[in-house]
Structures are given as structure tokens and as C-alpha cells.
Amino acid sequence: MTTITTIDVTGMTCGHCVSAVTKELEGVEGVKRVTVELHNGGTSHVTVMSAKPLEEPALREAVDEAGYAVEKIAAHDAAAEFTQLADVRAEVYEGTKHHEG
16 A cells, blocks of 8 residues: 655755655655655755655654754645545536536
């Protein structure tokens, strides 16, 4: 089962920041993939995929080692992620049906 962990990180402003955070997180045991949605000067969203839940202190330490601050960490399995996306898609679809008439 795949676990998706999202980390809200502050202080990132450029590609070098993304590289530093990605490199440190990839060094955490169990991490398979890291993607970053950079929001220059705001809160960037980092997604970490792993085969099992990761230790939050190890993730916080990796981001700290890269020189940035963790605002929030949340983890859930891939099935929960897909269910949530399906629910949002259904809400959007229902909303557009009512506006067509």
C-alpha cells in the first residue's frame, strides 16, 4: 500500500530550495518519491510517497537540515487520496450541472 505524506514548508523561493528539500527527504528511509509545488516566499507543498507511513520526526529533521521550516505534516494512504479526489470531482460536476440550465 502506498502512503502519501504532504508537508507544508515555508521559506522556499527557488529551484535550489526545491533541490535541497528534495535531496534531504530522499535520504529518509522508506521515501520512494518527492515532488514539490513551489510557492515563492509562501507555503510550498511537498508530497512524499512511500510504501508505508514515515516517521514524522525524520521528515521534520530532513526539512530542517535543508534550511526550511515545516508548517504541517499530514499522511494518508493512496486509496484515501483517490476517494477524496473523486468526491471533489463529483461536487464540481454537480455544481456545473446546476449552472447549465
